[in-house]
Amino acid sequence: AQKVTQAQTEISVVEKEDVTLDCVYETRDTTYYLFWYKQPPSGELVFLIRRNSFDEQNEISGRYSWNFQKSTSSFNFTITASQVVDSAVYFCALSEALQAGTALIFGKGTTLSVSS
Amino acid sequence: DTAVSQTPKYLVTQMGNDKSIKCEQNLGHDTMYWYKQDSKKFLKIMFSYNNKELIINETVPNRFSPKSPDKAHLNLHINSLELGDSAVYFCASSQAANNEQFFGPGTRLTVL
Numbered sequence A: 001a002q003k004v005t006q007a008q009t010e011i012s013v014v015e016k017e018d019v020t021l022d023c024v025y026e027t028r029d030t031t032y033y034l035f036w037y038k039q040p041p042s043g044e045l046v047f048l049i050r051r052n053s054f055d056e057q058n059e060i061s062g063r064y065s066w067n068f069q070k071s072t073s074s075f076n077f078t079i080t081a082s083q084v085v086d087s088a089v090y091f092c093a094l095s096e097a098l099q100a101g102t103a104l105i106f107g108k109g110t111t112l113s114v115s116s
Numbered sequence B: 001d002t003a004v005s006q007t008p009k010y011l012v013t014q015m016g017n018d019k020s021i022k023c024e025q026n027l028g029h030d031t032m033y034w035y036k037q038d039s040k041k042f043l044k045i046m047f048s049y050n051n052k053e054l055i056i057n058e059t060v061p062n063r064f065s066p067k068s069p070d071k072a073h074l075n076l077h078i079n080s081l082e083l084g085d086s087a088v089y090f091c092a093s094s095q096a097a098n099n100e101q102f103f104g105p106g107t108r109l110t111v112l
Helices: none
Strands: A003-005 A010-014 A019-021 A024-026 A032-039 A046-052 A059-061 A064-069 A074-079 A088-096 A110-115 B004-007 B010-013 B019-025 B031-037 B043-050 B053-057 B064-070 B073-078 B087-094 B107-111
Touching: A003 A088, A010 A019, A019 A110, A024 A074, A032 A074, A046 A059, A046 A064, A074 A088, B004 B087, B010 B019, B019 B031, B019 B087, B019 B107, B031 B073, B043 B064, B043 B073, B073 B087
Parallel strands: A010 A110, B010 B107
Antiparallel strands: A003 A024, A019 A074, A032 A046, A032 A088, A059 A064, A064 A074, A088 A110, B004 B019, B019 B073, B031 B043, B031 B087, B043 B053, B064 B073, B087 B107
16 A cells, blocks of 8 residues: 655744655555645645656755655655745655556645744 | 636535535646645545546545546536535646646635
C-alpha cells in the first residue's frame, strides 16, 4: 500500500532561519513520483516540484531545495533563509507510475510558521 | 488568466439540500480530479476522469456524482447534503503524461 508520512505537524522558526520539512513514503512500485505542494493561508494549493523515482539528483530552486534518497524512502524539503511569506501548510505527495487519472496520495501536511 | 477555476468559492446550505460545484480548466489537460480536504487539512482523492471517462471512484457515498460534459469541465453534484459533507473541495487537472496536478482555488462547503 502507498503511504506518505510527514511526522512534523507544526514547525515554528524565526525569519532567516533554515528549515527542513521531512517526508517519508512507502510504495511497492519501482516507478513512482513524488511531489510537494504549498497551501498558504489563502487556501489554494500551489505545485512546487515533481520528482520521479529514477532521478535522485537534488534540486535547488532559489531558496528551496529538495533531497531525494531512495535508500531511506525520503524526499525532504529545505527552505533556506526563511521568510514570513513562507508560512503555509506544506504537503508531500506520492503517485504510482503514470497512468491517466492516477491520484496523488498526500501526507497530512506540515504547518510552517515563520515569524519576523 | 485562471488555469483551474471553481464556482462557487463558498457554499452554505441546509442539510438535505442538493448542490453542485463547477470546475473548469483552460490548460488543455486531459485529466481532471476532485479531492476533499477535511477539517484537519487531510486531502483525499474522490474521483478522476480522463477524456470524460471515469477512472477513479473512491469510497464515496452515492450522493456524490461527478459529471464531465467535456475535457475542460468536471462538475460535482451532491444530493441530500449531510453535516459530515462540510469540507473544502478541490478540483485539479493534469496531463496524463506527467501527473503534475494543478488545483483550483477550492470550494468551502458548509452544511448547517
